[in-house]
Amino acid sequence: MPDPAPDFLTILEDLAAHSVHFIVIGGIGAALHGAPVTTFDLDLVHSREAENVKRLLAALRALEAFYREQPARRLTPSAADLAGPGHHLLMTRAGPLDLFGAVVGGRSYEELIGHAVSIQLAPAKSIRVLDLPTLILLKEELGREKDLAMLPVLRRTLQEQERAKAGEGQAE
Amino acid sequence: MINDCGFDNESGPKPGGGNPQSPVQSPDGVDVTLIRWMLAMSPRERLLATQAAARVILRLRNARSGS
Numbered sequence: 254m255p256d257p258a259p260d261f262l263t264i265l266e267d268l269a270a271h272s273v274h275f276i277v278i279g280g281i282g283a284a285l286h287g288a289p290v291t292t293f294d295l296d297l298v299h300s301r302e303a304e305n306v307k308r309l310l311a312a313l314r315a316l317e318a319f320y321r322e323q324p325a326r327r328l329t330p331s332a333a334d335l336a337g338p339g340h341h342l343l344m345t346r347a348g349p350l351d352l353f354g355a356v357v358g359g360r361s362y363e364e365l366i367g368h369a370v371s372i373q374l375a376p377a378k379s380i381r382v383l384d385l386p387t388l389i390l391l392k393e394e395l396g397r398e399k400d401l402a403m404l405p406v407l408r409r410t411l412q413e414q415e416r417a418k419a420g421e422g423q424a425e
Numbered sequence: 426m427i428n429d430c431g432f433d434n435e436s437g438p439k440p441g442g443g444n445p446q447s448p449v450q451s452p453d454g455v456d457v458t459l460i461r462w463m464l465a466m467s468p469r470e471r472l473l474a475t476q477a478a479a480r481v482i483l484r485l486r487n488a489r490s491g492s
Contacts, residue, residue: 259480262472285471291475410463
């Protein structure tokens with residue numbers, strides 16, 4: 254059976270409906286800030302606090318999530334798995350979802366939340382997205398070719414955001 | 426079909442960017458018009474545009490592989 258077409262909105266709405274605490278990072282985070290990038294998966298850093306892991310597990314069940322490395326086995330993450338700093342590359346009924354207990358430099362949800370902004374996807378539906386300067390910093394630190402390749406677009410998007418804000422300030 | 430998702434598949438300079446104070450391409454080759462187009466959208470619209478682009482690319486890839 255072919256993999257489902259990515260439906261990032263459904264994944265985010267399901268997680269939010271289960272009150273999961275998470276921060277959107279990666280390409281979707283960049284796109285939400287206005288960067289014209291293409292990506293095929295949704296990257297999130299989740300809170301590893303015990304109650305949040307319970308809510309996350311419930312959301313993952315609703316999303317029919319399983320590890321995509323061995324799709325035939327349909328292995329699912331446990332609470333202990335999600336409580337650790339590791340990476341979980343999952344397939345869901347709404348497309349690929351990558352969960353990170355921590356990202357480059359061992360940064361956890363708690364360390365990143367101060368660098369996240371609230372973005373409204375619909376009335377009364379807000380999600381947390383890592384801010385663009387921190388997304389750029391993480392890409393720089395990762396230093397992989399695919400991350401470095403995205404940097405010019407992210408840096409220019411940040412400049413355009415600042416230019417637009419300056420224009421708004423002058424107009425007031 | 427690639428245009429269905431709203432993303433541009435051409436890398437050359439764009440016509441109509443006549444304002445010298447507002448170049449359409451940055452020195453590193455980034456198409457600023459695409460950034461401005463994305464910034465003009467709501468976050469929800471940006472998410473849906475990105476999702477649509479991914480779907481078009483996957484559809485093309487699957488068509489090539491015959492699956």
